[in-house]
Amino acid sequence: ENKRDLTFLTSLPGAAEKLKIFSADLNDPNSFDAAIEGSKAVLHVATPLSFDGKESLEAVTESAATVIYNGQEMDMMDESFWTDVDFVTQKLNPKTHPYLISKTFTEREVLAFGTQHGLDVVTVNPGLVVGPFICPRFPDSVRSSLALVLDVKGRYNCSSNTISLDKLSEFLRGKYPEFPIPSPE
Template identity: 45%
Template sequence: MEADKGKVCVTGGTGFVASWLIMRLLQHGYSAHTTVRPGPEHKRDVSFLTSLPGASKKLQIFQADLSIPESFESAIKGCIGVFHVATPVDFENKEPEEVIVKRTIDGTLGILKACLNSKTVKRVVYTSSASTIVFSDKVVDTMDEGFWSNVDYIKSINYFTFGPYMISKTSTEKIALEFAEEHGLDLVTVIPSFIVGPFICPKFPGSVHTSMAMILVASKEKGYSKAFQDKSKMRKEQDYESQDSKKRSLKGIEGYKTPGVSPKKLLDSGFEFKYGLDEMFDEAIQCCKEKGYL
């Protein structure tokens, strides 16, 4: 029997990325701790995690909430590494931007402090987002990890319901890196673009949902088509009512072109891409069909 390589904590265990991480960690001989939000309103089906090979002996599930940073301490205790994946995703604007940003920052700092206090965590991997890079008034074809999105610019382009998410990810990554440098914590941030592909969690992941927006609209996916039409109508009304309607209308037609994101640093580290876009979308579509979303 393969020796246990140690315990690793993955926050936000019911999400797309986190659930795949848990499965891979178990496959590679690690024990895994993961967190899910507590309370009846956040009741999640975790059977897809507990039924993973090796989970009965090597997976522990803890309740934790970013609104209560200290709630992550138990899950992190005794771990040698932490993958911080959990993040508030509210594309329906149920909460004010300030609330989302504060919860994301406070929760992340609480997790980093728990890592320091544990005396066992050797490395933290924080899942950031390409939205922390590409949104600014800089006109370039390609950006890399040396660029930062401008929060004021994101607010100025009124990027529909994605703005609070982009702002929270940008602000949180900056603060997390500053904290890690100040306290000597080994922190690595990963900056993915849209994440798409097959998913093992039962819930339709937001990133896959967004990446497949046109496919879902075309297939008249329940609820999405109406929401898309409502947002388009709202934008047209804003353009009409604006005193500078001609400029707003032209901007709406042209759209915002985001720069490409360079994978050079990733490739230089030895990483190799195994799947192309065709495979990623084909498998995502097949997974959606199997789970009844298409």
């Protein structure tokens, strides 16, 4: 089994009493059962993306997908910008439709649910998150992100620029030819 060193988590104060590590697979919804047993609510919005129907590109979780795909060239965006689902289905690569649309619908619904039920809901839209979060130290970016959401609610876009998945793949393949970077095509 693919095990990672989690001592940076398990050695946190109170971890022995409060922290339990679970393994789950985005493509197997039942694999989350043990982790959520006894919970009152779970909002899990990770979306696997498959380029060839066999491999999922879980390393790319582009939450900005709820914001940037609307057919307009923009230098600046704010929290009022949303992906235009009609534009996505008519103009973009069909292999990315489920990902972009599910991210957009999920964020809209969780914000509406929070409003309807009096819950303080925060959605954070980082420009791009690549790779696993499991790391040897608490990343500064995560610390900064947490500072944004303490005692706040609403929606925060955290990217000054945008890049399509096609262009990102092209860039990464050029910069790191030794790695198998998938293409949406």
